[in-house]
Amino acid sequence: MSENWSKRTQAVHGGIRRSQYNEVSEAIFLTQGFVYDTAEQAEARFIECGPDEFIYARYGNPTVSMFEQRIAALEGGEDAFATASGMAAVNGALTAMLRAGDHVVSAKALFGSCLYILENILTRFGVEVTFVDGTDLEQWKAAIRPDTKAVFFESMSNPTLEVIDIAGVADLAHAVGAVVIVDNVFSTPVFSKAIEQGADVVVYSATKHIDGQGRALGGVIIGTRDFIRGTVEPYLKHTGGALSPFNAWIMLKGLETMALRVNAQAETAQKLAEALEGHPALERIMYPGLKTHAQNGLVRTQLGGKGGTVLSLDIRGGKAAAFAFLNAMTVPVISNNLGDAKSIATHPATTTHQRLSDAQREELGITPGLIRFSVGLEDADDLIKDVKNALEVSQA
Numbered sequence: 298m299s300e301n302w303s304k305r306t307q308a309v310h311g312g313i314r315r316s317q318y319n320e321v322s323e324a325i326f327l328t329q330g331f332v333y334d335t336a337e338q339a340e341a342r343f344i345e346c347g348p349d350e351f352i353y354a355r356y357g358n359p360t361v362s363m364f365e366q367r368i369a370a371l372e373g374g375e376d377a378f379a380t381a382s383g384m385a386a387v388n389g390a391l392t393a394m395l396r397a398g399d400h401v402v403s404a405k406a407l408f409g410s411c412l413y414i415l416e417n418i419l420t421r422f423g424v425e426v427t428f429v430d431g432t433d434l435e436q437w438k439a440a441i442r443p444d445t446k447a448v449f450f451e452s453m454s455n456p457t458l459e460v461i462d463i464a465g466v467a468d469l470a471h472a473v474g475a476v477v478i479v480d481n482v483f484s485t486p487v488f489s490k491a492i493e494q495g496a497d498v499v500v501y502s503a504t505k506h507i508d509g510q511g512r513a514l515g516g517v518i519i520g521t522r523d524f525i526r527g528t529v530e531p532y533l534k535h536t537g538g539a540l541s542p543f544n545a546w547i548m549l550k551g552l553e554t555m556a557l558r559v560n561a562q563a564e565t566a567q568k569l570a571e572a573l574e575g576h577p578a579l580e581r582i583m584y585p586g587l588k589t590h591a592q593n594g595l596v597r598t599q600l601g602g603k604g605g606t607v608l609s610l611d612i613r614g615g616k617a618a619a620f621a622f623l624n625a626m627t628v629p630v631i632s633n634n635l636g637d638a639k640s641i642a643t644h645p646a647t648t649t650h651q652r653l654s655d656a657q658r659e660e661l662g663i664t665p666g667l668i669r670f671s672v673g674l675e676d677a678d679d680l681i682k683d684v685k686n687a688l689e690v691s692q693a
């Protein structure tokens with residue numbers, strides 16, 4: 298295993314461990330437990346469990362471990378802990394390190410369930426949370442205090458696609474010794490270099506681009522060995538957020554094709570965004586790859602100019618027009634996953650962000666006409682034609 302391999306090579310070979318049969322494709326160890334040769338060996342393993350030793354699948358499993366080592370290698374982290382879903386990863390990263398009385402600063406533009414953890418769960422256990430406009434470094438600077446323990450943000454927010462300056466926020470957080478936890482789903486492991494840019498902990502919903510074909514739930518927390526094994530593992534292994542070995546195998550194989558898929562999806566997203574920019578049926582189009590996007594400069598420095606696989610469209614005419622648009626499309630499916638091979642369209646105001654108040658939605662730019670559009674692997678021209686036709690229907 299070479300530390301010098303690029304992401305593409307790590308994604309194919311990183312973390313592999315072969316059984317005595319020397320299989321090419323990674324084995325699925327669909328086992329909850331492991332047999333000890335002797336009672337003494339069992340005792341010794343409970344005292345100290347080596348890297349290639351296992352006790353119980355809630356603590357670790359060879360297939361899960363291969364996935365953890367592969368994503369850690371391609372992300373440039375020392376270690377990783379895989380979880381049953383992206384939300385188990387977000388919750389695990391935060392809850393494992395925080396205690397009553399701690400202070401956290403978070404961007405306010407978050408996926409609904411991330412917001413719920415910060416706003417409703419952490420605060421219930423005495424953690425103080427200050428929310429800021431994540432794109433405004435002055436607000437981060439004003440909110441971060443000498444006793445701030447962690448900062449949290451989505452590096453590209455769901456669904457309004459604001460891009461947050463990882464290096465800028467990390468500088469402010471590190472000045473007071475706060476841990477920088479980044480939910481990196483929308484930036485994807487393909488385009489982001491979050492750890493290199495200052496993130497201490499990176500969290501993914503593997504359900505999205507890592508699987509990329511809508512088959513299984515999964516998540517992962519990546520960070521230093523100390524944070525993963527010393528802080529995250531004790532919390533997660535006792536609270537039961539483990540990823541199943543079968544789902545880990547899906548994610549492991551997903552990583553092998555992820556760069557091809559995500560690059561192709563982002564290329565189509567860019568084409569679609571350019572084809573739709575200025576369309577009379579649109580109040581706004583949000584895509585970080587467009588030159589008119591507010592943080593396009595940051596997209597160049599932080600993401601190599603790649604705008605990702607998702608765009609958001611604000612359709613003139615509010616909810617009725619947005620629903621007419623969704624119902625008129627024939628290629629994308631109406632669903633709420635993203636990063637899938639199939640294009641997926643979502644109406645956040647009535648689904649993923651339904652729980653928020655009207656005022657909260659307005660503050661976050663989640664208007665009644667907003668559609669989140671995850672671009673899949675279909676032909677770009679088919680998608681452009683279908684979306685343009687549906688936009689016309691929406692205005693009829």
Ligand SMILES: *Cc1c(COP(=O)(O)O)cnc(C)c1O
Pocket residue numbers: 382383384385387408410411451455480482483502503504505514515516
């Ligand atoms: C989907 C998503 C999650 C949650 O992931 P699950 O695998 O559905 O639990 C967290 N953060 C972001 C930004 C997401 O898009």
